[in-house]
Amino acid sequence: MNLSPSDWLENIISQLPALTLLQNMGYEYLTPQSALAKRGGKRSKIVLEEILTTQLRKLNQIQHRGQTHAFSEVNFVCA
Incomplete structure (x- = not known):
């Protein structure tokens, strides 16, 4: 290039x-190579799901009926 x-x-x-x-x-x-590897070799995938899932678990909680809950696997379903 x-x-x-x-x-x-x-x-x-x-x-x-x-x-x-x-x-x-x-x-x-x-690096571009490591980002591509984290996308499963698919250049069309923009979101790095492994990193997103880790960060969502780390940073987010759900408030429901006055209680705080951690994200569960159900919350991480990616289309």
């Missing part, structure tokens, strides 16, 4: 600082 001077400038001005900021916030950088 050949990058033009404007592509390099875009990387330096916005993409690299944004990547650094996100990593400092705790996000993990995935």
Whole structure:
């Protein structure tokens, strides 16, 4: 892949600082190869379901009738 001077400038001005900021916030950088592997080799899959499921379990709870419940497998059904 050949990058033009404007592509390099875009990387330096916005993409690299944004990547650094996100990593400092705790996000993990995935190489294109590792992201594709997490998509099961399907380029059409945008959502990384394994990461989404882990984060939903970690961050979310359900309030029902005054009680707090963790997400269950039923809540993770992906179409």
